[in-house]
Amino acid sequence: KAGVTQTPRYLIKTRGQQVTLSCSPISGHRSVSWYQQTPGQGLQFLFEYFSETQRNKGNFPGRFSGRQFSNSRSEMNVSTLELGDSALYLCASSLAGGEREQYFGPGTRLTVT
Amino acid sequence: GENVEQHPSTLSVQEGDSAVIKCTYSDSASNYFPWYKQELGKGPQLIIDIRSNVGEKKDQRIAVTLNKTAKHFSLHITETQPEDSAVYFCAAKDTGRRALTFGSGTRLQVQP
Numbered sequence: 115k116a117g118v119t120q121t122p123r124y125l126i127k128t129r130g131q132q133v134t135l136s137c138s139p140i141s142g143h144r145s146v147s148w149y150q151q152t153p154g155q156g157l158q159f160l161f162e163y164f165s166e167t168q169r170n171k172g173n174f175p176g177r178f179s180g181r182q183f184s185n186s187r188s189e190m191n192v193s194t195l196e197l198g199d200s201a202l203y204l205c206a207s208s209l210a211g212g213e214r215e216q217y218f219g220p221g222t223r224l225t226v227t
Numbered sequence: 228g229e230n231v232e233q234h235p236s237t238l239s240v241q242e243g244d245s246a247v248i249k250c251t252y253s254d255s256a257s258n259y260f261p262w263y264k265q266e267l268g269k270g271p272q273l274i275i276d277i278r279s280n281v282g283e284k285k286d287q288r289i290a291v292t293l294n295k296t297a298k299h300f301s302l303h304i305t306e307t308q309p310e311d312s313a314v315y316f317c318a319a320k321d322t323g324r325r326a327l328t329f330g331s332g333t334r335l336q337v338q339p
Contacts, residue, residue: 157329159326216327218273219270
């Protein structure tokens with residue numbers, strides 16, 4: 115079974131631009147969560163989608179948004195990029211969320227200049 | 228919300244020795260505790276997990292123990308090998324949110 119895939123793997127953007135990242139979960143998994151990883155803040159939860167609905171949200175500004183499609187693929191969008199948004203963005207898929215195992219993709223490395 | 232503290236931040240051991248990483252959590256209602264291994268340039272890989280109805284779980288050289296009363300859990304790696312070198316993260320499932328709260332990570336270096 116294929117693992118979680120994320121595209122693109124690397125991205126360089128300029129302050130003020132917006133960016134869209136994509137995540138394809140493991141086949142059969144319906145829950146996708148997004149995390150931001152930085153050296154200073156570690157791994158922080160952004161939001162979770164299940165059956166095309168956002169089920170939960172972390173403490174990030176409204177510039178961070180996401181969506182999930184009927185095939186469970188998910189995208190996250192960051193608008194008006196700031197230098198501090200430079201990070202590794204990870205998505206994790208799970209059969210149904212809750213207390214089920216989460217499996218991470220390789221991440222998208224975003225650099226904002 | 229949940230808060231997870233992880234120690235030590237770095238750990239260096241000789242090949243063949245054991246390594247222990249410890250985490251404490253704040254929410255007594257937390258009921259799921261996974262451990263992840265992250266190698267350079269890769270996403271975190273789930274290596275073992277434990278649920279609150281179990282005190283210990285073992286998988287070959289890796290074991291996890293959970294003390295619900297003290298609200299701490301530990302990862303034990305025996306007979307360490309150079310390929311065990313990586314950053315290890317503990318996490319706790321926040322029962323209020325469907326999200327993992329992670330510890331700050333432990334960089335394990337196994338010296339050949």
